[in-house]
Amino acid sequence: MDVIKELKGELGEKVLTEPEDIYAYVTDASNVLRQVPLAVVRAYSTEDVSKVLRIANETSTPVVVRGGGTSLTGASVPVKGGILLDVTPMDGIEVNVDDGWVMAEAGATVAKVDQECRKYGYFFPPDPASSRYATIGAALAENAGGLRGAKYGVMKNWVLSLEVVIPGGEVLRIGKPLYKWRWGPDLISLFIGSEGTLGVITKAWLRIYPLPEKVVRILGLFNSLEDAGRAIFEIRRSGILPTMLELLDDESVNIVREQSGLDIPETEAMIIVDVDGPKEAVWRLANQVTEIIGRNGGKAEASDDPEEMKRLYAVRQGIYAAVTRTYKGVLIEDVVFPVSKLVEALREIKKIKEKYGLPMPTFGHAGDGNLHPNICYDPDDPEQVKKAEEMFREVALLAIRMGGSLSGEHGIGLTKKELLVEELKSVNSLGYLKLVKEIKRVLDPKGIMNPGKLYP
C-alpha cells in the first residue's frame, strides 16, 4: 500500500509533500536534530486525525504529532521520517462558564484559551513562557507548567476530560466535563506527559478559574544568589501561596538587559513574586513577601501598576529567547529540586559552572523548585560541545542525587532518555519503565507513535 497515495485519496490537499511545504517541520525549538518527514498532514478535525492514524497503522508508518513545535527536547522532530501530523488548524475553543470549563481543540494555543476565558471573568492558569505558540494538545502531552505554577500547578491539574485518537484510528472519550466522575483507573493521566507516543489528544475539557480581584507583583534584588534562594524557601514556608515565584541569576539579568534595552538594575539575583486574591488580602500578603525579602538581605519593590507589572513579566517571559540570541549553542536544563534544598542546589550548580567555565545563565520557576540552567557553548568548537554535554549530565545527576528530578516540565523527548534510566534507578524503579513499555505495546503494537522518543 502506497502511504502517500492513501493519504491523498482520503485527505486531498491537506497532505503536503513538496519540499518547500514541509521544510518548516524538520526540527523543533530544541534544534537538536533535523529530519525531513515523508509527508505533512494538516488536520482540521478529529476525523482527519482518525484517518491518518488508520492509514499509518495499516502501513506501519511513523507518526509525529506536532503543535507549535516549541519542544525543547526534540520531542516533535520526525526522527524516523514518516507522517508529520500538524494539528494547529484544529483550534476551536468553547467556554462554558455555567459548568466551569473550557473546551479546546488540540491546536488552540494556551494563550488563546486563557484570553477567551478572560472575556467571561475567568482565566486558564497554566502559563508556559511559550504560551503564545504552545498548543493545548501538546501542553497536555508534555504536562507543561509555567509562570503561575507555584500556586496553580501544571496542566494535569486542570483536565476534566479528553478526546483521544489511538493508533488504528479509534476515537476514545475519556471522562466527561464534570468536576467529578469515576470510571475506574484514570486513563487521562496515561496521556498526560506521554509526548505523543500513545495517541493524539484531539480535544480537552479543562477547568477554569475566576480571575483574582487583584494581583500585586514584587521585585526582589539580592547581592547573592543564595540569599535569593533562602528568601524563596522562606516565602513558601511562611504559608503564603504566591502565584508566581521566579528566580533569575546575574547572567540572566544581564542578558535580558542587553537584549531588551529595558531599564533593569545591576544585581546578583532577582526574584519576581506575584500574590493574588481578594483586594483586602493581597497587599497584606505583598507586605509579608517584602518583609521576607528584606530579612534575607534583599531589596524589594511591590507594585500593582499594570504597566510596571507588564514590564517585569516581559523580562521573565523573554529570557530564554534572549539567551538563544546571545549564544549559538544552548542546552537548557529543566531540573527540579526539593524547595528545602534550593539553596544547596544553587551552590552546587555554581560549582559545576566554575568547574567547566562555560556560561550558564540560570533562571526558573524556583517556587516549584524548578530551575533552568542554560549551558551555553560554541557548537563549532568540539571541546566546548563535549564540555557542554558533560555539564548537562552533571547538573541532571545532581538533581537526581539530591532527591529531585531531571525534568519538571519540558519532558524527556530525545535528549534525556538515558538520564531517565538514571533517575528510575535512583528510586529502584526500572519496573516502571517496563510497565510503561507494556502499556505502549497494547495501545500502539506497531510502534508508530513518535518512535525513538521518551522510552530508553
Ligand SMILES: Cc1cc2nc3c(=O)[nH]c(=O)nc-3n(C[C@H](O)[C@H](O)[C@H](O)COP(=O)(O)OP(=O)(O)OC[C@H]3O[C@@H](n4cnc5c(N)ncnc54)[C@H](O)[C@@H]3O)c2cc1C
Ligand atoms: C521560549 C520557550 C519557553 C518555554 N517555556 C516553557 C514553560 O514555561 N513551561 C513549560 O512547561 N514548557 C515551556 N517550554 C517548552 C514547550 O513550549 C512546551 O513543552 C509546550 O507545551 C509545547 O507545545 P507545542 O505546541 O509547541 O508542542 P510541540 O513541540 O509541537 O510538541 C511537543 C510534544 O507533544 C506532542 N504532541 C503535540 N500535539 C499533540 C497532541 N495533540 N496529542 C498528543 N501529543 C501531542 C508532540 O508529538 C511532541 O512530543 C518553552 C519553550 C520555549 C521555546
